[in-house]
Structure formats: C-alpha cells, structure tokens
Amino acid sequence: MKENLNPDWLGSEEGDEIYRENIIDHFKNPRNYGEIVEAEIKHSELNAICGDMIRLFVKFKEGKVEDVKFKGNGCAISMATTSMMTEILKEKTLEEIKKLKKEDIFEMLGIKLGVVRMKCGLLCLNTLMKGVEQMEGKDGIKN
Numbered sequence: 121m122k123e124n125l126n127p128d129w130l131g132s133e134e135g136d137e138i139y140r141e142n143i144i145d146h147f148k149n150p151r152n153y154g155e156i157v158e159a160e161i162k163h164s165e166l167n168a169i170c171g172d173m174i175r176l177f178v179k180f181k182e183g184k185v186e187d188v189k190f191k192g193n194g195c196a197i198s199m200a201t202t203s204m205m206t207e208i209l210k211e212k213t214l215e216e217i218k219k220l221k222k223e224d225i226f227e228m229l230g231i232k233l234g235v236v237r238m239k240c241g242l243l244c245l246n247t248l249m250k251g252v253e254q255m256e257g258k259d260g261i262k263n
C-alpha cells in the first residue's frame with residue numbers, strides 16, 4: 121500500500137510526535153528485513169481488509185530466538201510494528217513469545233489506533249502466533 125506519512129491516524133494527540141517519528145523511521149528503515157532459509161518458523165499472514173502481507177522467519181537455538189527476519193508489503197503501521205516486534209523477539213524463549221499480547225504491540229507503537237488500523241498493527245502478532253502454532257503442529261499444516 122502507498123502510504124501518506126502525515127495522516128491524522130498516525131497519532132494526533134499531544135506527545136504523539138516522538139512515536140510518529142519512530143513509526144516512520146521503522147517504516148522507512150525496517151529492522152531485520154530479509155529472510156532466514158533455515159528457520160523453524162516461516163509463516164505468512166494476510167490482512168484480509170487490504171491484502172497486505174507479512175512473512176516472518178524465526179530461528180531458534182538452545183530454546184531461544186537466535187535470529188528473526190521479515191519480509192512484506194504493507195502500510196506504515198503494519199511494517200513499523202513488525203520491525204519493532206522483531207527487535208524484541210531476540211533471545212526470547214518460546215514460552216515468553218507465547219505470552220506476548222496485543223497490548224505489548226500497542227505499547228511499542230505508542231499511539232492509539234482506530235479499529236481498522238488495529239488490524240494493521242496486529243498483523244505482526246497474528247503472523248507470529250500462527251507461525252508458532254504451525255511450528256508446534258497445532259494447525260495441521262506443514263511449513
């Protein structure tokens with residue numbers, strides 16, 4: 121999606137400026153962008169509303185996340201939240217990952233999102249959790 125980087129939804133309250141700059145920075149310079157060939161989690165999810173997609177790669181070593189990368193196409197919020205999420209995943213155990221909640225994503229983002237934009241913001245977490253289920257064989261689908 122083409123993104124207007126100064127829209128009203130990108131935080132309009134006092135004090136949002138610092139978060140807005142952080143979001144735009146992650147969108148323009150996504151951290152951990154790329155792919156991992158030998159990853160335990162390789163999972164893609166789509167935002168059904170807009171068709172934007174994220175593919176997430178997570179590699180574990182000795183029970184902790186050794187590396188994480190992502191690829192995708194999406195709006196500033198979806199790309200920025202995914203970039204931010206990859207930064208907090210390193211060194212986490214699987215159990216710690218499973219405890220991540222949508223509130224953790226919104227806290228990283230720092231601005232309030234409307235209902236439609238929430239789907240953008242949570243695409244990263246949905247991709248991660250579906251990827252975990254897939255890795256554990258709970259969804260019956262193989263990578």
Ligand code: FES
Pocket residue numbers: 121167170171172194195196197198239240243
């Ligand atoms: Fe597609 Fe945000 S508009 S993920």
